[in-house]
Amino acid sequence: MTRLELRSLTKSYGSRRVLDDVSFTVDGGEILGFVGANGAGKTTTMRIVLGVLVPDGGEVLRDGHPLDAAQRRSIGYMPEERGLYPKMKVGEQLDYLARLHGLDAAAARAATREWTERLGVAERLGDEVQKLSLGNQQRVQLAAALVHSPEILVLDEPFSGLDPVAVDVMSSVLRERAAAGVPVVFSSHQLDLVERLCDRVGIIRAGSMVALDTVEALRSGGAPRWRVVAPQAPAGWAAAVPGAHVVSEGPDATVVEVTHDGVEQQVLAAALATGPVHELARVRPSLTDLFRDAVAGTPHTQEAQA
Amino acid sequence: MSPARTVRLVAAREISTRARSKAFVWTTAVVLVLIVAGSALIGFLGGKEPEPLHVLVTDDITATALERAATATGTLVETDVLGPLAGAPNLSDDDVLVGLAPDGTVHVTVNTEVPSDLGPTLTVMAQQQALGAAITSLGGDPAAVDAAVLSAQPAVTTLEEPTKGPDLGASILGQVVGILIFVAIMTTGQMVAQGVVEEKSSRVVEILLATIRPAELIAGKVLGIGALGLAQVAAYVAVGAGSANAFGLLDGVDVDLWSAAGSTLVWFLLGYAIYALLFAAAGALVSRQEDVASVTTPILMMLMIPYAVGISVAPWDPTNTLVTVLSYVPFFTPLIMPMRSALGVAAPWEIVLMIVVCAALVALLVWVAGRIYGRAVLLTGARVPLREVLRAR
Incomplete structure (x- = not known):
């Protein structure tokens, strides 16, 4: 099975360091979600994988060996900045790209047919790309990334601009390629999708990886949080409990972070002292919370990384 | 690849x-x-190829004589042999009919007047015929004299290299x-x-x-x-x-x-x-x-x-x-x-x-x-x- 590995990538533009020791591995059959704020270094990382940018340090390996030009050709790539020849017909364009990736004419034509049918743009084969709607152009762009049966997939924001139907098609294609043993990396700001699709998630902030683990591990990592619903509790009721730290307090519920298991019982006791308690439940941070924390640089996820 | x-x-x-x-x-x-x-x-x-003048002639001998005269004057002439005529020919407006009599006289028949650009040729033709007749009567060979006349060239001596303009x-x-x-x-x-x-x-x-x-x-x-x-x-x-x-x-x-x-x-x-x-x-x-x-x-x-x-x-x-x-x-x-x-x-x-x-x-x-x-x-x-x-x- 193919394995893609990024080892200690660094990149600077002038004095501005945009990547600092970025490393991660994607195994065949695995989908890695790559998230981070705008400008955090996702696109730079992907461009380095594709050889479009040269890193200042570090390397990209496939099965333990540095990627060569022929192997780069076997990567399916969807750049963040979408790009196709606007005045070229959909079919000719995909044929051409498939042939540039090394397919012969017949195989290129067959692959073009197959992918345009799967992605629902087969009836537009003879139309110029610029005449297609933006959504359909996106589908053609995805077809362009898939048309040469890539052995590795690197997709920068593949879901942006897609309608819900296309999102489903795209999701199923990614799952299917992964199931066929292809390592898949994609970046996205749609964290619910990342959470649903990915086996693992890497979070990058200001050029450094701040988290890299399964969604499950990321969510259960960090200090446990509890949600307490005690309607008659006055404000600040939990502040006196040792080892507890109020994350948020509102009329409906209070969220308390505890230093270790067992403290929540003292929190409960404090809550009961104010009146009835309707609920005490463990809160797992959503990926969105983790992302927000990671981007903000709070310790929550940095501990999770350890 | x-x-x-x-x-x-x-x-x-x-x-x-x-x-x-x-x-x-x-x-x-x-x-x-x-x-x-x-x-x-x-x-x-540009008119690099001017239209040839169209002339009707009575027979082949006339045609040959006319063409030789045309060459001498640098006129482009196209002849059309009609054959011997009985009576007055029926000519349209700008037709020219040329016939050579056995005595060497050149007969030209036109409706109104001889086209100006054909005039010199006809004159030369008449002169050549007259010259031929004179040479024959003196016992000479008109063809040999013709050839000698045609091949005569002035000898030119250039004193300076010509300045070659493009x-x-x-x-x-x-x-x-x-x-x-x-x-x-x-x-x-x-x-x-x-x-x-x-x-x-x-x-x-x-x-x-x-x-x-x-x-x-x-x-x-x-x-x-x-x-x-x-x-x-x-x-x-x-x-x-x-x-x-x-x-x-x-x-x-x-x-x-x-x-x-x-x-x-x-x-x-x-x-x-x-x-x-x-x-x-x-x-x-x-x-x-x-x-x-x-x-x-x-x-x-x-x-x-x-x-x-x-x-x-x-x-x-x-x-x-x-x-x-x-x-x-x-x-x-x-x-x-x-x-x-x-x-x-x-x-x-x-x-x-x-x-x-x-x-x-x-x-x-x-x-x-x-x-x-x-x-x-x-x-x-x-x-x-x-x-x-x-x-x-």
Whole structure:
């Protein structure tokens, strides 16, 4: 099975360091979600994988060996900045790209047919790309990334601009390629999708990886949080409990972070002292919370990384 | 996949998409029609072949005598033998009937008057007949005397070398070659610049360069557009030479059309290679079609200067020093040297030397322009400063 590995990538533009020791591995059959704020270094990382940018340090390996030009050709790539020849017909364009990736004419034509049918743009084969709607152009762009049966997939924001139907098609294609043993990396700001699709998630902030683990591990990592619903509790009721730290307090519920298991019982006791308690439940941070924390640089996820 | 196959694929795309574009097809068709129409017009107006005068004659002897007289006066005459006539001939308005009597008298019958341009010929014919009759009566052979008279030539001694002004035909050919090469290099070169910017502005360059090397992409583009441009120029040259021939523009003009055509193609190829690489590097510096002009203007100026000097001076003064010097400047050579060749003032050693120099310049530009292109093509922004690209590691 193919394995893609990024080892200690660094990149600077002038004095501005945009990547600092970025490393991660994607195994065949695995989908890695790559998230981070705008400008955090996702696109730079992907461009380095594709050889479009040269890193200042570090390397990209496939099965333990540095990627060569022929192997780069076997990567399916969807750049963040979408790009196709606007005045070229959909079919000719995909044929051409498939042939540039090394397919012969017949195989290129067959692959073009197959992918345009799967992605629902087969009836537009003879139309110029610029005449297609933006959504359909996106589908053609995805077809362009898939048309040469890539052995590795690197997709920068593949879901942006897609309608819900296309999102489903795209999701199923990614799952299917992964199931066929292809390592898949994609970046996205749609964290619910990342959470649903990915086996693992890497979070990058200001050029450094701040988290890299399964969604499950990321969510259960960090200090446990509890949600307490005690309607008659006055404000600040939990502040006196040792080892507890109020994350948020509102009329409906209070969220308390505890230093270790067992403290929540003292929190409960404090809550009961104010009146009835309707609920005490463990809160797992959503990926969105983790992302927000990671981007903000709070310790929550940095501990999770350890 | 071999680089050669990649380059071929890229070139094939350039050719097939451009050759089918309406702009290209129409431009080529219009120029070809203009070339044929222009040749026809010049041939027609120039009147290189005046209409022969049509003369009716009574028999073959008359026809021979009339034609000999016509040759002597330099008149073009076409005879039509009617045969012996009984009674007054039925002549239409401008018909002329000529008959030679056994005694050597020339009888001319016309409706109203003898056409003025036929008069001298008829006079000469009558004089020749009279002379013939006189020679015969003196016991001589009129045919031998005729031959002696016709072969008599004055002996001319030239005291000074004639100052050789440019031949009109060569001068026109020089201008045509100059214009053709300039227009061809300019249009194909700008096609390269626009093609580079199109890929950059549509961002397709990123997926292309994730697949193939910048050198392969630019080589395929330059070769593809170059092949198309060469085919276009070859078509213009072939149709131009063919129609010049067909409409008689070359009759009596001392020019070697085919060697001019060959030199045009060679210099187009070298000039195209030089300027296409410059245009490619320049195109890579900008990201929008609107900005193309800002980077291609200096290159267009480089094309304009030798063209303007060449076209305005060379055809009238082929050995002009400025023209000669500019033809040794490698970037200008492809525009001026073919003009000098067509004018017949370029020595073979000059041509060979400058072909070698220009080929070396192309090799150097492949390297320099390739580096500029490779570094700038993925950088976005209004315009990448050239200094930054050259300084980059």
